[in-house]
Every structure is written in structure tokens, then in C-alpha cells.
Amino acid sequence: MIELIVVLSVGAVLFGIGIYGALSQTNLVMIMMGIELMLGAAMLNLVAFWRYLHPEEYSIQMFVLVGMTVMALEAAVGFAIATQRFRTKGSVEMEEASDLKE
Amino acid sequence: MGGNFIIVMNIIRLSILIILGLGAIWFAWRVFMTSSMVRSALSLLASMAILGMMFLVMEAEFLGVLQIMMMATEMSIMAIFMMMYMMDPGGMGNMDMSHQKKLSIGTSLVAGAMVIVAVSFSNWETIATEVPTPAKQNYDLGMELMKRSMMIFETAGTSILVAMIVSTATALPFKNKKDD
Numbered sequence A: 001m002i003e004l005i006v007v008l009s010v011g012a013v014l015f016g017i018g019i020y021g022a023l024s025q026t027n028l029v030m031i032m033m034g035i036e037l038m039l040g041a042a043m044l045n046l047v048a049f050w051r052y053l054h055p056e057e058y059s060i061q062m063f064v065l066v067g068m069t070v071m072a073l074e075a076a077v078g079f080a081i082a083t084q085r086f087r088t089k090g091s092v093e094m095e096e097a098s099d100l101k102e
Numbered sequence B: 001m002g003g004n005f006i007i008v009m010n011i012i013r014l015s016i017l018i019i020l021g022l023g024a025i026w027f028a029w030r031v032f033m034t035s036s037m038v039r040s041a042l043s044l045l046a047s048m049a050i051l052g053m054m055f056l057v058m059e060a061e062f063l064g065v066l067q068i069m070m071m072a073t074e075m076s077i078m079a080i081f082m083m084m085y086m087m088d089p090g091g092m093g094n095m096d097m098s099h100q101k102k103l104s105i106g107t108s109l110v111a112g113a114m115v116i117v118a119v120s121f122s123n124w125e126t127i128a129t130e131v132p133t134p135a136k137q138n139y140d141l142g143m144e145l146m147k148r149s150m151m152i153f154e155t156a157g158t159s160i161l162v163a164m165i166v167s168t169a170t171a172l173p174f175k176n177k178k179d180d
Helices: A002-024 A028-052 A059-089 A094-101 B002-033 B037-057 B061-085 B101-121 B134-146 B150-171
Strands: none
Touching: A002 A028, A002 B002, A002 B037, A002 B101, A028 A059, A028 B002, A028 B037, A028 B061, A059 A094, A059 B061, A059 B134, A059 B150, B002 B037, B037 B061, B061 B134, B134 B150
């Protein structure tokens, strides 16, 4: 019981740090790092649920694999947007991205 | 004798999990606290690798090794992109790269505290003490992928293909026809 609570609490703190990063950073790559941290925390929770609650249930491990896929996809599409933004505007600062509204 | 051994092993495993968890939190914190971008990418790599180690301690061998391998490559690529796109990648100019600090600190504290409260006051079911052996885990996960979760697995594969096409199309140079 204590192990499960410890692991889930670590996941909660990592999720909090991820939210801080995603909201406070101005650079697109740093925002992506915050999102990666949140996804990592979610995967830690899933593995803890598998290990301590349902070790015979493999759909939870499947969910972790989907989480890893989402991390990779987020990085790929994020970097593509960063590349295009850098080509056209010369920076990936998201405070300057308000010109997308115009 | 056997009972004592199990208790000692449980205490050792709990201590390792706590130490690894604190390490993961420390490196995650360093990601946003250092002004050098390479350091911040490497801190994220360390944090994710420690998560992989925690998976290994929790006896999910396949997922642990996969996590460490994937994050090692992903974060190395991220470090290269950061060098390419950041205005001050070495952190020599001490630029402030953050905004809306109060809002973000408040939101993260509230979210983290809410999850910790929910975790602490939940009535967890019976905790499993034993997990299947690594070989059985891999076999059963393979069976899960090929049987019940086949559709999810294929959807993940298709999503990767779509993301590859989308990211290539997005990253191509934008050509304005008027300039030709």
C-alpha cells in the first residue's frame, strides 16, 4: 500500500512540475518538455496501477505503450511546427505567436 | 526466516523507489530552473531514465527498458533541436524565458496537491504482492497486442504514419507563388 502511494505521489509531483513548465515557459521546445513530463507522470501511474492492483491485466501495459507513442508523436509534430515557425519568423518564442490571430 | 527476508526486501524496494522518485523530481525541477538548454534537455533525459528505472523496480521489465531506450533517443534529438532554435542555448546571457509565473505556480501546486490528496484518501483494493515472471509478462503482452488490443495497436501504428506525413508536410519550406 505504501509503495503504491509513494509512486503515485511521485507521479503527482512530476505532473505538477510539468504543468508549471507548460504554462510558464515562453519557448515552444520548453513547453513540449513540460508536456513530456506530464505524459511521463501518467505512464508512471499506469505502471503502478498495473504492478500493485492488476498484475494479470495487460491492457494497462498496452495503455503505457500508447502513452509512449503519444510522446513520440507529440515530439515529431511539435518539432515540425517549430521548424516551420523558425523558417518563417526566425524564432520559436510563443509570446510572438500572437500574430497567428491576425 | 522466510517472512523476515520478504519484509527486508520490501523495505529495500520501498527505499529504492523513494530515492529514485526523489531523483526524478529533482531532475524534473532542474529542467525549468537551469538557463542552459542542453542541461535542461539532459535533466529531462535523466528524469525519464529514472522513471524507466522505477518501472524496472516495479518489475515491468519490458516497459522499463523500452522507456529508457526511447527517452535516450528522444531527448538527444530534443537537445539538438534546442541548440538549433533557442536564442540563448548556452544560457550565458541569463535571459528570462518564462511568463505568467504566479498563475503557473498556483495551477501546478493546486493540481499536484489535489492528486496527492486523492491518492492518499482513496480506498485502494487489495494490493498484489506477486507479479508474473518477465517471460510470461512478455508472452501475455504479445498475446494482448495480437488479440484483444489489436485494433488499438494498429491505430497507434497508423497514428505514427500520419504524424510522420504531417510533420514532413509541416516542416517543408513555405513557398509563396507570388514570389516566383
